Amino acid sequence: MKRRSFLRVVAASAAASGFPLVFSCGDGGDSTPTELVFPQGLASGDPKPTSIVLWTRAAPLTAGSQKVFYEVATDEGFDNMIASGELEAIADWDHTLRIKVTELEPGTPYFYRFASQGAVSEVGRAKTAPVPEDSVNVRFAFATCQDYVNRYFHSWRVLCEQEAEIDFVLFLGDYIYEQESGSDVLFRKGTGERAVELPDGLALDGMGAGVLTASSTADYRHLYKVYRSDPDLREAHRLFPFISVWDDHEFANDCWQDHAVDFNDTRGDEKSTKRREAATRAWFEYTPIDVEYDPNAGFPRDIRIFRSLRYGKHVDMVLTDQRYYRSDHVIPEGPIDLSVGKFVPNSPLGSRTFALKSGFDVKEAAAGVTMLGTQQRDWLVQALRESTATWTVWVSQLMLAQMLTDLSGFEVLPENLRDVFYFKLDQWDGFRTERAAVLADLGDVPNLVALSGDIHAFYASELYTDFDAPGAIPTAVEFMTASISALPVKPQVELLVQSNPLLDSLGLGEVAAMFDEVLRASNPHIRYAKSDTHGVSLCEISETEMQVRFFEVDDVQSPDMASPPREIGFRVASGSKVIERI
Numbered sequence: 001m002k003r004r005s006f007l008r009v010v011a012a013s014a015a016a017s018g019f020p021l022v023f024s025c026g027d028g029g030d031s032t033p034t035e036l037v038f039p040q041g042l043a044s045g046d047p048k049p050t051s052i053v054l055w056t057r058a059a060p061l062t063a064g065s066q067k068v069f070y071e072v073a074t075d076e077g078f079d080n081m082i083a084s085g086e087l088e089a090i091a092d093w094d095h096t097l098r099i100k101v102t103e104l105e106p107g108t109p110y111f112y113r114f115a116s117q118g119a120v121s122e123v124g125r126a127k128t129a130p131v132p133e134d135s136v137n138v139r140f141a142f143a144t145c146q147d148y149v150n151r152y153f154h155s156w157r158v159l160c161e162q163e164a165e166i167d168f169v170l171f172l173g174d175y176i177y178e179q180e181s182g183s184d185v186l187f188r189k190g191t192g193e194r195a196v197e198l199p200d201g202l203a204l205d206g207m208g209a210g211v212l213t214a215s216s217t218a219d220y221r222h223l224y225k226v227y228r229s230d231p232d233l234r235e236a237h238r239l240f241p242f243i244s245v246w247d248d249h250e251f252a253n254d255c256w257q258d259h260a261v262d263f264n265d266t267r268g269d270e271k272s273t274k275r276r277e278a279a280t281r282a283w284f285e286y287t288p289i290d291v292e293y294d295p296n297a298g299f300p301r302d303i304r305i306f307r308s309l310r311y312g313k314h315v316d317m318v319l320t321d322q323r324y325y326r327s328d329h330v331i332p333e334g335p336i337d338l339s340v341g342k343f344v345p346n347s348p349l350g351s352r353t354f355a356l357k358s359g360f361d362v363k364e365a366a367a368g369v370t371m372l373g374t375q376q377r378d379w380l381v382q383a384l385r386e387s388t389a390t391w392t393v394w395v396s397q398l399m400l401a402q403m404l405t406d407l408s409g410f411e412v413l414p415e416n417l418r419d420v421f422y423f424k425l426d427q428w429d430g431f432r433t434e435r436a437a438v439l440a441d442l443g444d445v446p447n448l449v450a451l452s453g454d455i456h457a458f459y460a461s462e463l464y465t466d467f468d469a470p471g472a473i474p475t476a477v478e479f480m481t482a483s484i485s486a487l488p489v490k491p492q493v494e495l496l497v498q499s500n501p502l503l504d505s506l507g508l509g510e511v512a513a514m515f516d517e518v519l520r521a522s523n524p525h526i527r528y529a530k531s532d533t534h535g536v537s538l539c540e541i542s543e544t545e546m547q548v549r550f551f552e553v554d555d556v557q558s559p560d561m562a563s564p565p566r567e568i569g570f571r572v573a574s575g576s577k578v579i580e581r582i
Contacts (some may be wrong), residue, residue, distance in 0.1 A: 032118035037061065040228035042114060043237035044126035045244065045288030046309065047168055049106035052126050052241060054099045055288035057225075058089040058116040065090040068116040072101055076111045076123055089116070094221050096285045106131045107312075124238050127167060130312035132388070137542045138315045139165055141240070144172040144247070144397075144453025145483035148227050149181045149188045149196055151556045155484045155536040156232035158551050158565050160239060162538065167311065169240045172453035173247025173397040175283075176223040177486065178214040187487045187495065193559075196226050202275075204262050213252065213262060215275050220250075220282035228286065244287050245305055245319050247397045247454055251279040254352050254426045256326045258299050264346045265334030273299055300324050306376050308383050315541050316389035320380055322397050325373030329430060330364050331355060339363075341421065344502075352430075357404065357420045364432055371398075371431040372438075381441045384448065390574065391447040391541050398427040399452050400435060400478050401461035402468075405511075406522035412507040420522070427454065439465045439475045447574055448476035449546060451539075456483040456492070457531040458550045460570050460579050464525060474525075474577040479548050479570070481537040482530070485556045490515040490531040527579045528568070535565060546572045547582065 042056040058068045065088045072083040082104075089095040097114075104110065107130035114121040130136050141159050159166070181188075181195040198219045201212035214220050228234065252260035258276035259269065276299050284293045284303060293303045306321045331340055331351040339359035342350025350356075372380060384392050403423045407413055422429045442448055443465065450463065459480035464472040482488065487495075494512045497503045511518060516529045533552045540547045548570045555562040569582040 032061070034119050034121060037117050037119035038114065038121045040225060040286075041234035041237055042112070042121050042124045043288045044112070044124060044241040046290035047127060047129045047241045047243075047311075048290070048309065049129050049131045050104050051100055051102045051290070052104065052110070052128055053288045053290050054101060054112050054124070054126065055097065055286075056114045056121060057094065057096045057228075057286075058114070060089070060091070060095055061117050066095060066116050068097055068114055070099060070112065070114050072110055072112045074108070074110060076125075078111065078113070082110075094282075094285055098288060100290060104128050107134060107136065122238055126241050129167075129309065132310050133313060135313045135543060137540060138167055138311050139538070139540045140168045140170055141166055141536055141538050142170040142172060142451050142453075142479075142481050143484055143536045144481055145174040145249075145456055145486040146227065146233070147177045147188065147483070147486040148194055148230065149177070149179075150192060150194050151188075151485040152194070152559060153230050153232040153485055154556055154561045155534055155551070155553050156230075156236040157561070158553060159536050159538075160232065160235050166240050166538070169236060169242045170317070170395065170451065171242050171244040172395065172451065172481070173245055174249040174454065174483075174486065175244070175246070175287075176220075176227050177249045178220075178223065178252060178279075180212045180214075182212070187492055196223060198222060202262075214279070215272075217278040217281055220279050221285065224282055224286035242288060243309060243317065243319070244289055245321065245395060245397060246283055246323065248323055248426075250283050251276055251323070254329075254348070255323055256328050257324060259328065261329075261333060261348075261352070264348060264351075265332055266346050277302065306379065310389065312389075314390040314543055316383075316387040316392045317395060318380060318383045318387075318392065319395040320372060320376060320397070322371050325376055326371045326431075327367075327369035329425060330360065330367045330369055331425070341416070341419070352426045353424050354405070355422050355425055357422055360422060360425070361432070364430070368433075369431055370434050371428065372434065377434070377438065381438060384442055384445050387445075390543055391449060391546060392445060394448065394450045394476075396428075396450050396452045396478075398454050399424075399459070399480055400428045400439075400450050400463055401459065401480075401525060402429055402432075402464075402523060403427070403455075403519070403526075404522040405518060407511060407518075410507070410511060412510055414506060417506060417508075423519075424455065436465050439463060443475050445476075447546075447572075448577075449572070450476055450478040452478060452480050453483075455480060456486055456488045456534075457490070457529065458482045458533070458535065458537075458552065458568070459526055459530075460528040460548070461523075461526045462577065462579060467523075467525065477572050477577055477579055479537065479539070481550070482533055482535045482552070484536065485534055488532050488534065528570070528581070530568070544574050546574075548572075 040057045073081045109127045180198045200216040202215035204211040258273045308318045333351045341356035405421045461478045462474040463476040535553045538549045550568040552566040571580045
């Protein structure tokens with residue numbers, strides 16, 4: 001075993017496992033309940049042809065470090081063990097452990113388990129990636145945005161009930177939401193049975209009574225512990241390897257680099273380096289990811305999560321980080337700016353959401369902002385252009401397709417609102433110059449697909465270098481998956497308008513009720529839109545086609561699903577950049 005303590009990564013060579021372990025001996029047997037010692041279960045991640053990362057947390061029953069034993073086998077009965085050993089779970093890493101098991105066989109299922117303090121974990125299932133020359137179909141899920149407070153993770157149950165041949169889960173970010181129960185009550189109404197109380201918390205005064213957000217390492221760790229205790233999420237991690245990236249809520253809503261925007265300029269610049277580092281540390285501790293992390297290096301040198309993973313002959317996954325290196329939003333939250341329709345001070349309206357397109361385009365072009373940063377952008381273009389896979393998949397946490405709201409035909413609105421607005425400028429519409437440059441560089445890449453999340457809706461779109469150019473030819477296609485449980489975007493908008501007398505008086509309630517109709521009419525490149533539901537998506541890629549299925553889940557506020565999910569299917573043929581319904 002090779003150990004680097006600051007990484008908490010142990011590379012266990014399958015060829016060098018010289019000490020098999022029988023869990024019923026030497027560690028007290030299974031006399032201690034599993035839930036007591038392994039309350040967050042186990043997980044695997046970043047499958048490669050000859051390696052995979054295994055993860056668990058051993059909750060300490062007594063003070064100090066705890067011994068943790070592990071076994072890896074080719075069979076669920078552990079008759080053919082290929083790796084085993086003993087590790088130490090220490091408080092400095094919140095008693096989390098990761099093991100990188102190496103020298104494995106490509107495209108092969110493996111089974112693993114842990115034991116500590118008299119308890120034996122459940123048996124986890126992992127599967128390595130096929131070699132790049134292997135012409136096999138690839139089947140994976142992609143998911144995003146799970147809010148625990150007053151909501152349930154039925155979407156994970158839907159996925160786990162699918163047939164077992166899912167190679168991995170691609171998680172697109174917002175694994176946690178940083179605010180505790182009682183915060184953001186407008187969008188988190190429910191039964192109150194699912195609660196989070198932060199050990200520390202930062203008070204967002206002026207944002208409503210009792211609004212607390214995570215600010216310390218203890219806060220962020222606590223959120224992961226609570227979220228990972230959910231039985232449906234635990235089961236998904238037990239069954240499938242995860243390939244993960246983060247978005248904003250792992251740190252702070254609409255964040256950029258190490259800056260939050262919680263106070264909308266009422267306190268000036270919200271540079272929060274220690275908070276950013278605390279969030280990064282907790283995310284690394286609780287995510288089975290095969291990257292290096294050095295907390296002593298400090299932000300932004302402590303970690304690099306943009307990376308690529310090849311999965312057989314047909315799939316190259318290129319994952320980007322759209323938070324660590326991005327510029328600030330073009331329009332400040334503080335001052336009024338009528339050129340972009342910003343008529344409310346110290347508000348995201350007109351800054352990060354709902355800005356006048358004509359005024360914004362001029363300001364964005366002059367600002368020279370970046371979503372990716374120069375190094376990552378050059379790496380992304382090179383990785384996608386040089387890939388030899390049949391299909392290249394750009395994992396973009398944020399929506400690439402232009403998302404306009406054309407209100408010019410609504411006579412109920414005042415004249416200054418009868419115009420064309422960008423709906424959300426925290427996503428790629430706010431970085432449209434860089435988007436156009438990247439898509440232009442990728443124009444001749446065959447079978448390019450983007451997978452995205454964040455906006456809490458199901459969308460299927462075709463992508464263009466210039467969305468405003470008449471008769472443009474698509475560069476790629478994009479599939480957006482809805483939230484696991486966070487409030488969908490249409491009811492968000494409806495609640496926002498209903499709760500704001502000014503917005504309601506302007507007649508925006510009528511527009512909000514027609515959200516998807518307005519969206520489709522304003523954006524003909526969006527071929528499918530469902531903005532009022534939750535769910536998870538399933539993708540299957542072969543040499544000849546890509547198929548995507550949206551599993552739409554309506555009720556996440558009851559402990560049991562009120563109705564089965566709806567299934568909506570799409571197809572993209574190899575060589576085509578057009579989405580078909582199936």
